[in-house]
Amino acid sequence: MKLATWNVNSIKVRQPAVVAWLKETIPDVVCLQELKCTEDAFPAVSFEELGYNCAVHGQKTYNGVAILSRRPIEDATPRLPGDDGDDHARYLEAIIPSRQGTVRVASIYAPNGNPVESDKFPYKLKFLDRLKSHAQQLLKLEEPTALLGDYNIIPGPDDVWNPELWENDALYRPESRSAFRAIQYLGYTDAFRACHAQTHQYTFWDYQGGSWQKDHGIRIDHILLSPQAADHLTASGIDKNVRAGEKPSDHVPVWCEIDI
DNA sequence: ATGCCGGGCGAAGCCCGA
Numbered sequence: 001m002k003l004a005t006w007n008v009n010s011i012k013v014r015q016p017a018v019v020a021w022l023k024e025t026i027p028d029v030v031c032l033q034e035l036k037c038t039e040d041a042f043p044a045v046s047f048e049e050l051g052y053n054c055a056v057h058g059q060k061t062y063n064g065v066a067i068l069s070r071r072p073i074e075d076a077t078p079r080l081p082g083d084d085g086d087d088h089a090r091y092l093e094a095i096i097p098s099r100q101g102t103v104r105v106a107s108i109y110a111p112n113g114n115p116v117e118s119d120k121f122p123y124k125l126k127f128l129d130r131l132k133s134h135a136q137q138l139l140k141l142e143e144p145t146a147l148l149g150d151y152n153i154i155p156g157p158d159d160v161w162n163p164e165l166w167e168n169d170a171l172y173r174p175e176s177r178s179a180f181r182a183i184q185y186l187g188y189t190d191a192f193r194a195c196h197a198q199t200h201q202y203t204f205w206d207y208q209g210g211s212w213q214k215d216h217g218i219r220i221d222h223i224l225l226s227p228q229a230a231d232h233l234t235a236s237g238i239d240k241n242v243r244a245g246e247k248p249s250d251h252v253p254v255w256c257e258i259d260i
Numbered sequence: 261a262t263g264c265c266g267g268g269c270g271a272a273g274c275c276c277g278a
Contacts, residue, residue, distance in 0.1 A: 009277080010267055034277085036268065061268050062276075112278055152278075165261070171278060206278065207265035218278080250266080250278080 001098055001258050002026070003105060005148035005221055007033040007204075007251035011066070014249055015043045021242060022050050027255060028070050029096055031107030031148040035064030035089075042066065059089035065107040065149075067094050074102075082130035090127070098260045103229065104138065108149030113170030121170050124152070128179035135183050138226065144260055145226035147188065150251065152220055153180040155190070158199035159219035171220060180222075189230035191223040191256040192238065203238055204251045212243055221254045232259045 004027040008014040011032065022030070030052070035042060039058040047054055052068040055076035067073060073094045080091040093106040108131065113124030131147075138145050154172045157163040166172035184190060192201070202217025211217065225233060236256040243252045 013267070034267095112276090114278065166278095169278075204278070206263095208262085209264065220278080247266095 001028045001103060001260055002255055003029045003031075003103075003146050003148060003223065003258065004253050004255035005031040005033070005107070005150070005223060006253040007109070007150040007221060007249060009034050009036075009249040009251065011035040011042060011064075012037055013247060015046055017242070017245060017247065017249070019046055019050065021239070021253065022047070022052070025239065025253075025255070029103070029105055030068040031105060032066040032068065033064075033107060033109035033150045035066055036061055037064055055092060055094055057089045057092040063089045063109055065089060065092045065109050067092055067105060067107050069094075069096050071097050080127070080130050081134055083126070086127070098144070100260060102143065103258070103260060104141070104143055104145040106147045106149070108147060108151065110150060110152045112152050113176065116168060116170050116173060121173075124170060125175055125179060128176070132179065132183050132186065135188060135224070136186050139187055142228060143226065144229035144232070144258065146229055146256070146258070147224040149222070150220060151180060151222050153177060153222075154218050154220055155180055155193075155222075159202075161200065161216045161218075166218075171218065183224060187227055188224040189227075189233070191225050191230070191233055191236045192219075192254060194230065194233060195236040195256075201238060203254055205243055207250055221251055223254060223256050225256070225258070229258055229260070233257070234259050
């Protein structure tokens, strides 16, 4: 089963690119982030024509997450527990039947958190703490679980072209990196890092300043696997070529293959 | 180091992202 995540930065603008990528790579499950639209405006038909079911947790202008699946989508559940006052559409979880049993997947759009002096940074850290608590609850189920998405965290100095320039950025602050490690310490595996030792493999390049041409990127889109999923991990990759296409998102897809 | 880029909204210019 091939699982993927992609922050599309507006599904309305990116719909042709997503369709082309789906046709080329044929993932079984895709988690999308930054739809920037409500569920009504989500272009589900163009994905259904390719054989995908869609579950959408939308929001006008900001955020918005979705799950596409070639298999049925069961129990699609929006929102991360732990703060009923949080109305951002940043989390959608669902159960997907596999050949043997099921896989639980989540599409996650963690807050950016900049500037760090603003209330956006504590909001980010609180969201990540809620994600950790929920991830801990999910471990008790002892199921194959994949938490896919834009975590907005650079895990370490090898995941950015020039870490010195990011020291006071919310994506690289010690508090953010610590929060990402804390989820892994619960028992989750970074799928890409488990498959690749190469450093400086990026998932995001800023539109500005020729970042893509200079390969000045960051690795912030991640797939975390529960032990029952990680035990069957066979491959992972970053579809970097997508960044060179027509009207690209600033993020590219990250995927993993689990033999379940 | 930032908003030079790109998108939303809405019809100019501001908000937001990373």
